[in-house]
Amino acid sequence: MREIIHPLHRFIRPGVLATTNCPGCGNGIAAQAILRAIDELGLNLDDFIFVTGIGCSAWIPSPFFNVDVLHTTHGRPIAFALGIKMGLPQKKVVVTSGDGDLAAIGGNHLIHNARRNVEMVVICLNNGIYGMTGGQAAPTTPLGLKTATTPYGTFENPFDISGLVMAAGASFVARWTTYHPRQLTASIKKAIQKKGFSFIEVITQCPVQFGRKTGSGSAVEMLKEYKGRSISVKEAAKLTEEEIRGRIVVGELRDKDVPEMLSEINKIKERVLKEKA
Amino acid sequence: MRGKRVLTGKYFMMGNMACAEGAVAAGCEFAAGYPITPATEIANRLAERLPQVGGVFLQMEDEISSMAAIIGASWTGKKVMTATSGPGISLMLENIGFAVGVETPCVIVNVQRGAPTTGMPTAGVCGDMVQPKRGSHGDYEIIALCPASPQEMFAHTIMAFNLAEKYRTPVFILADAFVGHMREEVIIPEPEDIPLINRRIPETGTEPQAIKGFLDEEVAPMPIFGRGFKSHVTSSCHDEYGKRNLSDLAALDNFVCRLSNKILKHKKDIIMVERDYEGAEVVLVSYGAVSRAARTAALRAREEGLPVGTLRLITPWPFPQEEIEEMARKVRRVVVLENNLGQLYPFIKAEAARHSEVFFLPPRIIGEIHDPESILKKIKEVC
Numbered sequence A: 001m002r003e004i005i006h007p008l009h010r011f012i013r014p015g016v017l018a019t020t021n022c023p024g025c026g027n028g029i030a031a032q033a034i035l036r037a038i039d040e041l042g043l044n045l046d047d048f049i050f051v052t053g054i055g056c057s058a059w060i061p062s063p064f065f066n067v068d069v070l071h072t073t074h075g076r077p078i079a080f081a082l083g084i085k086m087g088l089p090q091k092k093v094v095v096t097s098g099d100g101d102l103a104a105i106g107g108n109h110l111i112h113n114a115r116r117n118v119e120m121v122v123i124c125l126n127n128g129i130y131g132m133t134g135g136q137a138a139p140t141t142p143l144g145l146k147t148a149t150t151p152y153g154t155f156e157n158p159f160d161i162s163g164l165v166m167a168a169g170a171s172f173v174a175r176w177t178t179y180h181p182r183q184l185t186a187s188i189k190k191a192i193q194k195k196g197f198s199f200i201e202v203i204t205q206c207p208v209q210f211g212r213k214t215g216s217g218s219a220v221e222m223l224k225e226y227k228g229r230s231i232s233v234k235e236a237a238k239l240t241e242e243e244i245r246g247r248i249v250v251g252e253l254r255d256k257d258v259p260e261m262l263s264e265i266n267k268i269k270e271r272v273l274k275e276k277a
Numbered sequence B: 001m002r003g004k005r006v007l008t009g010k011y012f013m014m015g016n017m018a019c020a021e022g023a024v025a026a027g028c029e030f031a032a033g034y035p036i037t038p039a040t041e042i043a044n045r046l047a048e049r050l051p052q053v054g055g056v057f058l059q060m061e062d063e064i065s066s067m068a069a070i071i072g073a074s075w076t077g078k079k080v081m082t083a084t085s086g087p088g089i090s091l092m093l094e095n096i097g098f099a100v101g102v103e104t105p106c107v108i109v110n111v112q113r114g115a116p117t118t119g120m121p122t123a124g125v126c127g128d129m130v131q132p133k134r135g136s137h138g139d140y141e142i143i144a145l146c147p148a149s150p151q152e153m154f155a156h157t158i159m160a161f162n163l164a165e166k167y168r169t170p171v172f173i174l175a176d177a178f179v180g181h182m183r184e185e186v187i188i189p190e191p192e193d194i195p196l197i198n199r200r201i202p203e204t205g206t207e208p209q210a211i212k213g214f215l216d217e218e219v220a221p222m223p224i225f226g227r228g229f230k231s232h233v234t235s236s237c238h239d240e241y242g243k244r245n246l247s248d249l250a251a252l253d254n255f256v257c258r259l260s261n262k263i264l265k266h267k268k269d270i271i272m273v274e275r276d277y278e279g280a281e282v283v284l285v286s287y288g289a290v291s292r293a294a295r296t297a298a299l300r301a302r303e304e305g306l307p308v309g310t311l312r313l314i315t316p317w318p319f320p321q322e323e324i325e326e327m328a329r330k331v332r333r334v335v336v337l338e339n340n341l342g343q344l345y346p347f348i349k350a351e352a353a354r355h356s357e358v359f360f361l362p363p364r365i366i367g368e369i370h371d372p373e374s375i376l377k378k379i380k381e382v383c
Helices: A027-040 A077-087 A099-105 A107-116 A161-168 A181-193 A207-214 A219-229 A233-237 A261-276 B015-026 B040-052 B063-074 B086-101 B150-167 B177-181 B249-264 B290-303 B321-330 B345-352 B372-382
Strands: A048-052 A068-071 A092-098 A120-126 A172-177 A197-203 A230-232 A248-255 B009-014 B028-033 B056-059 B079-084 B106-112 B143-145 B170-176 B183-188 B232-234 B273-276 B282-286 B308-313 B333-337 B357-361
Touching: A027 A092, A027 A120, A027 A181, A048 A077, A068 A077, A077 A092, A077 A099, A077 A107, A077 A120, A077 B028, A077 B056, A077 B063, A092 A099, A099 A107, A099 A120, A099 A161, A107 A120, A107 A161, A107 A197, A107 B063, A120 A181, A161 A172, A161 A197, A161 A248, A172 A181, A172 A219, A181 A197, A181 A248, A207 A219, A219 A230, A230 A233, A233 A248, A261 B040, B009 B015, B015 B028, B015 B040, B015 B079, B015 B106, B015 B150, B015 B170, B015 B177, B015 B183, B028 B040, B028 B063, B040 B056, B040 B079, B040 B177, B063 B079, B063 B086, B063 B106, B079 B086, B079 B150, B086 B106, B086 B170, B106 B150, B106 B177, B143 B150, B150 B170, B150 B177, B150 B183, B170 B177, B273 B290, B273 B321, B282 B290, B282 B321, B282 B372, B290 B308, B290 B333, B290 B372, B308 B321, B321 B345, B333 B345, B333 B372, B345 B357, B357 B372
Parallel strands: A048 A068, A048 A092, A068 B232, A092 A120, A120 A197, A172 A197, A230 A248, B028 B056, B028 B079, B079 B106, B106 B170, B143 B170, B282 B308, B282 B333, B333 B357
Antiparallel strands: A172 A248, B009 B183, B273 B308
């Protein structure tokens, strides 16, 4: 009998046998979307450097993808990634991290590198909760939800992370849910090719922590809920703010050309070297 | 044509400028930082000089990201540095521990200033002497150099880069506002007279699975990014191959001990002291700017016929315990001089007190370098 090998298996680090994700986690869908995007673009993992922070989504490439990976401190992957991009400008630098890592502890690095419009892809797995530490409230947790640290319900407004990144000046921003793997893959392909800061928010299910808190139950139920709540950017544009409350606006929210920092640095370097000559 | 890395010549130069010139001469290609008094001149100078030699200085959003960015760039094979003062170091400490844990060469300059918290930014106080060693969490070893002049700001910065590359570790320059802002003669030698060390890297084409890139007490070659090594670099407990292990305490022991032993086993190569206590009965132990006052005081004492010597710690970390013990065996009294409330004093006393009587002399007021006269008075008291 012929051995059946997954077409993306060649991207997995040899010797890594099992995933650390909980059953039903959305990380697998995102991981597949990333690898499919790379595959469909005809690129090789050696064209990439992956950088992650702390949290469940940091474990998407670390250690699973057979690629250079820097698994960094909590909240700081984008700052590390900036240094890597400065040293290896020809490589594609991709950050995968969570909403807690990128929007809470690391919020400053997120907005400043969006502002700098440094060429890199940041994939934010937004599950609305701190999963790894056992279900504490995140800056993305819906108002009123009872979590481990908000036993009487949260009293804070949640972040619109994509809106934040757009306002900060990134050149490419998309939002999808794990119900939209094909659309997500297509956006990741665009992001990889974009000359600028590309941010992709993936609304993803954490059935073990978030699901238990909301009572939304299994991964399948959560995906069904995403399907029901999602509304395309085009459709959303026709509705009032009141009408889209509680909906997930999905699609490519921003795709424009903004001066990219490394290109600007190179212009300055050339000028300085010419003046010196 | 590219600008010159080494500006050979004789200058009247500020210590912070000399530090930046030392970095460029050592081959620094990337620096990141955040403005802070009294270290800002280093960033200003690097921002001007690095693009001239094909490098870049980035002003980051804070010191946390400055440290992160230089670590990232170091993993691409670049020589990197950052410069700040105490408050900046406090913010960098988590990522400094990261750099120790994943064995990342980098140079961190702390131009120390006065007091805890915001304190007095323009006052020179060596208030952060233990912070490099104990500031980040967990057990680890660090290398630190303590320059006493603008000339040494240049020379020690080059040494710091060489030690960082050789031992794959962060190396501190513990300057202070006195030395950083002091203007003195600085001689920059010819490039061929500046010995440079570059980190070892695995041979291109090495089978990624076979690379032992971590936790070698003799310093593993660094599997830098972009060369097809498929390096898995995690600051979580890992083995020699970089493979994470979060369940086996033997792996944890290996991780902690080997990182420390990498430095401790090479103390003889790293530690530098300046000894001048032949025949002395009283020895003044000091470092940095204060060592200049100690030297003057010792010379005056000798003129008066008092048997006074000096021991200057150039590398406070790794701690020169054998060098201190060796000195203490030969003398009767040890006077520790520090421009703080006695930060290295307990460490020095722990080594010296078995053999001699140990005293501490703070400056008359914090932030003022010791007056040689006051040191002389103390010598006469303890003699």
